[in-house]
Amino acid sequence: MAWNQKFSSLGKLEAEKRKEMESAEEAESRNGGGIIQTWLNRHHLLYSKAIKHPFILSIRDGTIDISSFKRWLGQDYIFVREFIPFVASVLVKAWRESEDGLDIEVILGGMASLNDEISWFKKEGSKWDVLLYGISPQKANQDYCRFLERLMGSEVGYTVAITAFWAIEAVYQESFSLCLQNGTRTPAELMETCQRWGNNEFGQYCQSLQKIVGRRLEKASEDILRKAEEAFVCVLNHEVGFWDMSCGEL
Numbered sequence: 230m231a232w233n234q235k236f237s238s239l240g241k242l243e244a245e246k247r248k249e250m251e252s253a254e255e256a257e258s259r260n261g262g263g264i265i266q267t268w269l270n271r272h273h274l275l276y277s278k279a280i281k282h283p284f285i286l287s288i289r290d291g292t293i294d295i296s297s298f299k300r301w302l303g304q305d306y307i308f309v310r311e312f313i314p315f316v317a318s319v320l321v322k323a324w325r326e327s328e329d330g331l332d333i334e335v336i337l338g339g340m341a342s343l344n345d346e347i348s349w350f351k352k353e354g355s356k357w358d359v360l361l362y363g364i365s366p367q368k369a370n371q372d373y374c375r376f377l378e379r380l381m382g383s384e385v386g387y388t389v390a391i392t393a394f395w396a397i398e399a400v401y402q403e404s405f406s407l408c409l410q411n412g413t414r415t416p417a418e419l420m421e422t423c424q425r426w427g428n429n430e431f432g433q434y435c436q437s438l439q440k441i442v443g444r445r446l447e448k449a450s451e452d453i454l455r456k457a458e459e460a461f462v463c464v465l466n467h468e469v470g471f472w473d474m475s476c477g478e479l
């Protein structure tokens with residue numbers, strides 16, 4: 230092999246290696262410097278229980294019991310109404326504690342889409358004959374809403390609150406996007422529901438939230454890291470409880 234050929238193939242190898250390293254670094258920073266990845270590894274069983282719950286899998290394979298879907302719809306409307314003040318409290322915490330103005334923009338975008346979400350629930354409620362007013366929150370929903378209320382307290386800092394916020398959104402995004410994959414048998418009349426949280430734009434928004442969380446975790450003390458991880462695990466447990474409740478398991 231000619232000297233200059235050898236040199237150029239070595240250069241190529243070097244460039245490929247650098248490219249690989251860069252994309253690994255990129256992936257890591259997308260995951261928040263590895264802390265989130267560590268949590269995902271540590272709690273992967275619970276995480277996949279929340280993402281691949283039988284409720285979601287039954288939408289995906291077309292065997293969903295419509296009474297479970299209707300129960301979910303009514304209960305989730307109640308949840309989202311409680312979720313709005315929680316997101317507002319995260320926004321206030323970002324305003325007080327974050328130096329990064331982009332955080333506010335991302336959270337504000339999320340609030341704006343919640344306005345849309347409420348209108349969607351009303352439309353969907355009338356499509357499925359689900360009366361959204363006058364239904365009582367079931368136990369799992371009450372517990373979840375109480376958890377949100379605790380997170381709204383002034384003693385809970387921004388890092389812990391935004392971690393919970395990201396996890397709540399990410400579980401829905403990952404779950405519903407499973408129902409949109411090729412080869413699934415999601416019923417046509419449930420496609421809009423799955424699109425709402427499973428679409429790419431919502432995915433990008435969850436990525437933005439994850440980046441914020443990653444940045445905050447990298448700078449957090451041991452105590453905050455522990456509390457944020459606790460909040461992450463609590464969200465996963467509440468999400469599993471919420472799906473169970475939707476399936477009629479009280």
Ligand SMILES: Cc1ncc(CN)c(N)n1
Nearest residue numbers: 305308309397398401471
């Ligand atoms: C229970 C629950 N978790 C998450 C989401 C998504 N905002 C929701 N609507 N409901």
